[in-house]
Amino acid sequence: MRPDLIQAALKSAQGVGTPLWLYEAEPIRQRVAQVSAFDCVRYAQKANSNTHILRLLRAMGVMVDAVSLGEIERALRAGYEPGTDRNEIVFTADIIDEATLARVVELGIPVNCGSPDMVRQVGHAKRGHPVWLRLNPGFGHGHNRKTNTGGPSSKHGIWHEEFEDSLRLVDEFGLTLVGLHMHIGSGVDYGHLHRVCDSMLDMVRRANRPLEAISAGGGLSVPYRDGEPEIDIAEYHAAWNETRREAERITGGPIRLELEPGRYLVGNAGLLVAEVRAVKQVADKHFVLIDAGFSDLARPIIYGSHHDICFVTPSGVPVAGPTHPLAVAGPLCESGDVFTQKDGGYVEFRDLPLPAVGDLAILRDTGAYGAAMSSNYNTRPLAPEVMLDGGALTLIRKRQPLEQLLDLEEGGGTL
Numbered sequence: 001m002r003p004d005l006i007q008a009a010l011k012s013a014q015g016v017g018t019p020l021w022l023y024e025a026e027p028i029r030q031r032v033a034q035v036s037a038f039d040c041v042r043y044a045q046k047a048n049s050n051t052h053i054l055r056l057l058r059a060m061g062v063m064v065d066a067v068s069l070g071e072i073e074r075a076l077r078a079g080y081e082p083g084t085d086r087n088e089i090v091f092t093a094d095i096i097d098e099a100t101l102a103r104v105v106e107l108g109i110p111v112n113c114g115s116p117d118m119v120r121q122v123g124h125a126k127r128g129h130p131v132w133l134r135l136n137p138g139f140g141h142g143h144n145r146k147t148n149t150g151g152p153s154s155k156h157g158i159w160h161e162e163f164e165d166s167l168r169l170v171d172e173f174g175l176t177l178v179g180l181h182m183h184i185g186s187g188v189d190y191g192h193l194h195r196v197c198d199s200m201l202d203m204v205r206r207a208n209r210p211l212e213a214i215s216a217g218g219g220l221s222v223p224y225r226d227g228e229p230e231i232d233i234a235e236y237h238a239a240w241n242e243t244r245r246e247a248e249r250i251t252g253g254p255i256r257l258e259l260e261p262g263r264y265l266v267g268n269a270g271l272l273v274a275e276v277r278a279v280k281q282v283a284d285k286h287f288v289l290i291d292a293g294f295s296d297l298a299r300p301i302i303y304g305s306h307h308d309i310c311f312v313t314p315s316g317v318p319v320a321g322p323t324h325p326l327a328v329a330g331p332l333c334e335s336g337d338v339f340t341q342k343d344g345g346y347v348e349f350r351d352l353p354l355p356a357v358g359d360l361a362i363l364r365d366t367g368a369y370g371a372a373m374s375s376n377y378n379t380r381p382l383a384p385e386v387m388l389d390g391g392a393l394t395l396i397r398k399r400q401p402l403e404q405l406l407d408l409e410e411g412g413g414t415l
């Protein structure tokens with residue numbers, strides 16, 4: 001790990017305590033530049049919805065996707081303007097509740113509909129409202145079965161056999177069809193990619209009408225282990241750009257090509273910094289217990305996700321010496337509160353040098369689905385978030401006060 005990043009982690013820990021999240025702005029800018037060939041880059045903010053990160057992305061011309069009423073309000077707080085020709089905010093979800101429906105109608109936010117029922121509900125709320133149709137072509141792909149967003153076992157999107165019925169609802173309510181969206185899972189396999197593109201063209205033909213845009217969705221992979229390959233963005237764009245050209249030949253008009261990355265933009269830009277609080281031997285192995293748990297970083301317990309871990313002393317020197325098989329675990333009252341585990345909950349013991357109490361544990365590549373998936377399990381306040389930009393550290397989210405949690409339970413009253 002870079003010495004300047006270690007020093008930033010140490011300074012942040014001294015300033016706000018541990019655990020904490022530390023993000024770098026520059027890698028996010030670099031990722032945005034890598035996908036700039038797409039006409040519209042629309043950030044899937046569910047990966048990390050901190051308003052400071054949203055402002056950083058908006059300054060680079062990145063639009064935003066929201067999957068809840070709360071995320072709509074976050075986008076507004078970050079300066080995104082709804083109801084304009086640029087469609088700076090699009091709402092995508094499996095359902096739309098009454099409060100959210102009223103808000104998107106009020107603001108003129110396009111709705112990316114994932115079911116015929118959603119199309120019908122938007123139509124009843126406001127004739128002529130702009131909509132996308134999110135499609136499930138009947139197959140999917142993902143680095144984990146829980147990230148596969150297509151096929152007959154996925155809840156996401158309009159099943160391909162209901163596409164024409166959804167189009168009829170669009171016409172019945174006079175809705176404005178902006179475009180077609182197809183996101184069917186995390187991870188990229190180039191043979192699979194071309195199958196997705198072919199499926200999109202099939203849907204464009206079946207739509208048989210003008211379209212403003214098509215969306216390639218997201219799911220672009222990022223490396224979590226040294227030596228893992230980077231996605232070839234040029235090949236990815238080339239495949240979708242050819243799909244766009246063919247779609248324009250089919251429809252007879254210009255079509256905007258959108259991409260919806262989330263993890264790709266922020267995943268490698270984040271660190272989780274925690275303090276070692278105990279080191280204990282169990283049989284011939286060791287457990288290193290830190291003050292962060294799956295209430296902070298849930299990816300390992302959910303997906304068996306890998307995060308490289310390094311230990312540094314309070315003076316900023318990487319811990320060295322003989323390696324031992326060790327697991328890194330948290331403080332929660334759960335056996336699954338282990339950061340070094342494989343899918344299925346199997347504990348992984350890694351050969352690493354043993355740290356001491358008071359050293360820092362730094363977990364890499366936690367910028368996506370880290371803080372965003374944090375919880376208050378065991379009545380633990382949410383950790384603070386810090387941004388490193390141009391050598392300067394800025395606190396972009398304070399540590400949640402414990403009193404805030406308890407105050408929500410005071411004086412509820414009779415319903």
